[in-house]
Amino acid sequence: MYRKLCFGLLAVTLLQGCATYVEHKLLNRVEPLGIPANMPEIIAELGGESRQFCMPHLGGCTEYLYGAPIKDETGRSFSFTAVGDDKTIEYKLALDRKQIPEARRGTMVMLHGYGGSKETMFFLADYYRFIGFHVVIPDLKGHGGSSHDTPGFAVEDADMITTLIDSLPARERPHPIYLTGFSMGALAAVHVARQRNDISGMVLLAPMRQFEDAVYEVTKMTYKNTSKIVSEKSIREGVRNALVTKEIDPSSLDLHQVLPPVKVPTLILASDVDPVGPYDYFEALNSRYVTVKLIQDRHHFLMGIMDPKMHEHLYTWLQKQR
Template identity: 70%
Template sequence: MQWSCPMYRKLGLLVIAAVLLQGCATYVEHRLSSRVEPMGMPANMPEIITDTGGQFREFCLPHLGGCTKYIYAPSTTERQEQSFKFTAVFEDATKEYVLDLNRQQIPEVRRGTMIMLHGYGGNKETMYFLAEYYRFIGFHVIIPDLKGHGESSHEQPGLAVNDVEMIHNLINSLPGRERPHPLFITGYSMGAVAAVHVARQRNDISGLVLLAPMRQFEDAVYEVTKMTNKTAVKIISEDSIREGARNTLLKNDIEAEALDLHQILPPLKVPTLVLASERDSVAPFSYFQPLGSRYVEVKEIPDRHHFLMAIMDPKMHEYLYPWLQRRR
């Protein structure tokens, strides 16, 4: 499987008139509280997913106020080899990530289920490249659209905390044959924070894989804005961006500490692997390194952009596969 992805995609130009009318911080709050613009993906992505055995499904609960779509795909242990190729096109360079695996390298296949949670601005399809890796080593995968993203009917993002009930109920709705134990969760960026909250609510999660976990919310919002929208940081001050982020949490009745891994991860006695890159200003390795403990391993993926932390390559496989094999 080979994909390419243009980097530094504009997440939406800020309109000067709107800023002047609404106020900078208010505009930031409005953007963060509204349905997230979809990330650019290959037009044939649905066909790629169905051709490789994935199924698109819908999950609804009346008391949750809406529905969401999710991908279910069983393991592919019958395959004898799998090639992973991803091309990232930057403004000034092109970089390829390649991993070739065969059954001699993966002699012992797993049995289990991996729930996969995308980050802010992503959707279920953005996690499918990594899902193919998990399927090859023996996992069933379940990948929902989080609130306010993709094909979720909710217009407002869940900001990790408000996604938990939906994820919890979706897991419980599946028959045992489709979610064999042990259960693991992989979360990327904001999805990593959601993963921790789901694990705190359940007693059947055997491990967490946290890819470039989001740091404190207002720091993450500011760093992502700098990376993705150079127009915004010229028009809106850092103080206003941070104020808008804080106001978003207040509006959603979410404490800032609930989105801080340093606060919510240590009390959780679940084996956890954190993968981060020092190059990533949104989730730098040094920020998470102090979390290392009996339960938490923190490993560095060198020279990796934030938006590429869910892309499989030899270094990630070197850390991830042995760690999963130790979890039973």
């Protein structure tokens, strides 16, 4: 009996330690996803500008990318090669001005996901620039060039994003203003739209499902060894504890709760094989304001890569908003 009790107490202690580890990881600066070392040079060559924006009243600074519309090119090609464990997939799209006539489109503010950065959104930004948008891509709190040591979990990023938008000269953020958000950035986009009355539309790419579920699924995908050691129960407990520490209501990170009250035209693109933001989780959100489209057989981290099907859904929807 004594031996069983000791093993039981040891198990409880280990589980509590694992939950604390998860909480600690979530509440500290996010480890960046790998990006090419020459990415700043690539962005500069493509016409992007890297800038810093400081917000004394919000307690810190962040970096952001700005890009003007591409008007001097008759065509643009987009290509990306995804190398997986068992297959390699190439995504390609070629556009010319006959398909994309020049038009005044406004500004697209782009918000990366958890673990990403402004740089991870720039290739999609290049597509937006070619079809006529000014683009603005900030680093979210606790990511990239942000001076904050703790992530904002979408909710706390909204004040920073809306302040940045307001700080830009009118020539760099002409109306209409749209938001594009990927994964957690999709939730940040919705919270920005809830604060403002000048958002004309939102594009939500692979928006994450309920935060607790999303963190568990991402852990299984990207930290396979950790997910074998740390139990699902501990991961979920660590997530809940992190939100309590940040005083964030879990319902504020559930698209089913925060999106319906926002009467802004919204396009959701989701995949049928993405456990983080599955299509069938969002299908019920189809409404007068919300359009949900399926992107088949697309990994979560590839949902921001442009190809003919993505272009068809996105460009067609944008044309309807004019």
